[in-house]
Amino acid sequence: MQQLLLTIDKISTFVGKAFSWLIVALTFMISWEVFSRYMLDHPHAWAFDVMIILYGTLFMMSGAYTLSKAGHVRGDVLYGFFEPRTQATIDLILYILFFIPGVFALTYAGYYFAIESWAMNEHSSITAEGPPIYPFKTMLPLAGAFLLLQGIVEIIRCVICIRQGTWPSREEDVEEVDVDKLKEMVHVKDDDIAQLDKFVVAQGGTK
Numbered sequence: 001m002q003q004l005l006l007t008i009d010k011i012s013t014f015v016g017k018a019f020s021w022l023i024v025a026l027t028f029m030i031s032w033e034v035f036s037r038y039m040l041d042h043p044h045a046w047a048f049d050v051m052i053i054l055y056g057t058l059f060m061m062s063g064a065y066t067l068s069k070a071g072h073v074r075g076d077v078l079y080g081f082f083e084p085r086t087q088a089t090i091d092l093i094l095y096i097l098f099f100i101p102g103v104f105a106l107t108y109a110g111y112y113f114a115i116e117s118w119a120m121n122e123h124s125s126i127t128a129e130g131p132p133i134y135p136f137k138t139m140l141p142l143a144g145a146f147l148l149l150q151g152i153v154e155i156i157r158c159v160i161c162i163r164q165g166t167w168p169s170r171e172e173d174v175e176e177v178d179v180d181k182l183k184e185m186v187h188v189k190d191d192d193i194a195q196l197d198k199f200v201v202a203q204g205g206t207k
Helices: 002-020 022-038 047-061 063-068 084-119 134-164 179-186 190-206
Strands: none
Touching (some): 002 022, 002 047, 002 134, 022 047, 047 063, 063 134, 084 134
16 A cells, blocks of 8 residues: 555656756746847737746646645644544545535536537637647646546555554655754764854954
């Protein structure tokens, strides 16, 4: 079971990292449009639509990746003090009551939005020469499916935690900096930092 959960984590990670390259395309796109608009006096009417499509796709397709890393915003003022079983119970209730219905609705409705968009060869009407948006709408059910799959994994993790009393491991990726480990790596002690702070203050006072 644990291997299956980690495999789905890896799939979510792969999808998130693959679509993260859209931020590079978006950066070049915006840079070129600014140059073209102000230096060449040749703006493109479709540029704004393409920027929205690229950013929207990046945002949607990173949802499962973020969930697999437990990176979504959480109000953990009290949550962090609870025992793992209590945390898992709260998460399980919220997943069942809100997450699953919401993501299922996104996937279900997004599928029909995409089908209709492809059928009518839908193009953006925000600006002139609007680009096709049926590929963009296809991201709705696709993102919803990945998010739903990862949500099921998180529900299983909650059940395991309730039974065992500890959270099962998840795939490691990007982590916040551990200050204590960083100090050990560079062989710096708290006393050294304190002395450096005093030195900086003293130097500032002599200027």
